[in-house]
Amino acid sequence: MKNISILGSTGSIGVNTLDIVARNPSRFKVVALAAGRNLSLFKRQIDKFGPEIVSVIDDEHAGKLREMLGYPVVPKILSGDSGYREVASWKKTDMVVSAISGAAGLPPTIEAIDAGKDIALANKETMVMAGELVIARAASRGVNIIPVDSEHGAIFQCLKGHNKKEVKRLVLTASGGPFLNLPLERFASISLDDALQHPNWEMGRKITIDSASMMNKGLEIIEARWLFDMNIDKIDVCVHPQSIVHSMVEYIDGSVIAQMGVPDMRGPISYALSYPERLQGAVETLDLCSVGALEFMSPDSGKFPALELAYAAAGKGGSAPAALNASNEVAVGAFIEGKIRFVDIALIVKEVLDSHRTKEINRVEDVLDADCRGRARAREVIEKRMIS
Ligand SMILES: NC(=O)c1ccc[n+]([C@@H]2O[C@H](COP(=O)([O-])OP(=O)(O)OC[C@H]3O[C@@H](n4cnc5c(N)ncnc54)[C@H](OP(=O)(O)O)[C@@H]3O)[C@@H](O)[C@H]2O)c1
Structure with missing residues (x-):
């Protein structure tokens, strides 16, 4: 028990x-x-x-x-x-x-x-x-x-029984969210209701909006960097609208190991709860024949600038990822409250990151300080935008 x-x-x-x-x-x-x-x-x-x-x-x-x-x-x-x-x-x-x-x-x-x-x-x-x-x-x-994140749960499973030194890269899959096929010119008029319509997963509001902007994938890149002790330049993102392949690990010999399953969070949650055992019938069995074609494509950084922002913050290191996260939380909150447009979220995070003085993180207090600075700066940027 x-x-x-x-x-x-x-x-x-x-x-x-x-x-x-x-x-x-x-x-x-x-x-x-x-x-x-x-x-x-x-x-x-x-x-x-x-x-x-x-x-x-x-x-x-x-x-x-x-x-x-x-x-x-x-x-x-x-x-x-x-x-x-x-x-x-x-x-x-x-x-x-x-x-x-x-x-x-x-x-x-x-x-x-x-x-x-x-x-x-x-x-x-x-x-x-x-x-x-x-x-x-x-x-x-x-x-x-x-x-518990389905992507990281997948990578965790794909690494089991293999030599980590032989890993060439991690590939996080992303559904692409509700705006995968929306033309860039229509992004300026995205409403809160539009952003809350995730095609595959039912999740809380914050992560649903992060999925729509692909900031969620950006956060997951940084999460993977630490969970699997992998350099950020060895972590890639591949858009896979069906959310059947939860993520993949590519090895030096060219083999790619993927973990698949129906898009149901009870899969990764039950794996985490019962690890190292598996729970009988945790989720519905995946029937690939009835799923049919699976698609994979590169993310569009023009439509989803949040991904590049996350890579940039991870590259800077120190307090930058905490500032990225803090400014994104404030910006998403402002979008939910109707104060800013969907496209402003990434612009605000960028402005905060550009002006953020990166400091070393040695203690939890350093993290909380970076979080505070990121939030305060994001609020300033939002106020300025609302006035102008
Ligand atoms: N949902 C998913 O499928 C999914 C997948 C992967 C990772 N995650 C991650 O899992 C976490 C939870 O996601 P979720 O979708 O479950 O979110 P959610 O549905 O919004 O639920 C958030 C939970 O946290 C509580 N909470 C919110 N703000 C709080 C605060 N300031 N202090 C204390 N409790 C607070 C909420 O309480 P009340 O509702 O009672 O106020 C609720 O119990 C997030 O970090 C998300 O990125 C979620």
């Missing part, structure tokens, strides 16, 4: 994780849960899975949750940063599913690593912002980090 804590249980990854737990009661038990503000769903999850400890975003939400639960015996209810850290390091936990969205996922993930918990990592921002630190910290504590 593996005891699980989930950070971000009310999100898309969290809900899928709980579905796997519910279908495998003899393998997994939920001992701790953390959510943000979605109290009605969180209450249902608490009722169903009976965690010992839970946390929400702040005291106000914790108070409301306490009233809603109203049991004679309630789980320990906490809130905020310290609450998330306690969920992440709960004594009975064996594995933490890190699935809070955005930079907010970093501190509790680090707390979990420091407490020696294995990590099923969905929160890619942790790796983008602090990959080098996180990998070193996990290694020093003997912590396994198993990727």
Whole structure:
């Protein structure tokens, strides 16, 4: 029996994780849960899975949750940063599913690593912002980090049993999102609803918009750089609209090993939860004959400048990827609020990166400083754009 804590249980990854737990009661038990503000769903999850400890975003939400639960015996209810850290390091936990969205996922993930918990990592921002630190910290504590991102889960599997020195390059596949075939001239009028229509995956709003701009793939390049200790110039992106090939590893002899499956996040999540074993019937079987043709093409950097921005930030290193991530989060937030256009997201990130003074990252505080600077600068750029 593996005891699980989930950070971000009310999100898309969290809900899928709980579905796997519910279908495998003899393998997994939920001992701790953390959510943000979605109290009605969180209450249902608490009722169903009976965690010992839970946390929400702040005291106000914790108070409301306490009233809603109203049991004679309630789980320990906490809130905020310290609450998330306690969920992440709960004594009975064996594995933490890190699935809070955005930079907010970093501190509790680090707390979990420091407490020696294995990590099923969905929160890619942790790796983008602090990959080098996180990998070193996990290694020093003997912590396994198993990727949940389908691309990284695929590469993780394609590397198994092979000599890493013989890897020529990693190829991350990308669906291309809803605007793959939209002419560039129409990008200026993309609406929020348009950007939220992902063709293959149902995900939270932030990652869905990142997928539409392909910043998601940019973040994943940086995530792969640290997870697999691979130079950035050995990580490529290939657009594959069907999302059947989840990613590939090319070896020096010209062989390419790909991992395939139906586009269902319960596949990579269940692999991460049960690693090194596999769960029976985790997802529907892939029938390639009924899928038919699979397409592959190069990304269009004219339509999707975010990819090049991510390569540039990764090339600069130090605090630059954290600034990239922070400015993107602020810009995506502004797009969701209707303050800027879709095409402005990459322009804002570029302006922030161009003016960012890259500093070394030696401690978590350096990461948080870069995050703060990136956010502040992005807000300035957005305000300037709204005025002019
Ligand atoms: N969805 C996917 O298929 C997918 C695939 C690969 C990787 N990922 C990564 O997994 C992470 C989660 O993605 P998602 O799609 O599941 O996101 P999501 O549906 O938006 O869910 C985010 C979760 O985090 C919580 N949350 C948001 N902001 C928070 C904050 N400031 N403090 C504490 N909790 C907060 C939310 O709580 P409330 O809703 O209760 O407020 C929710 O539980 C992201 O890093 C994403 O890039 C997702």
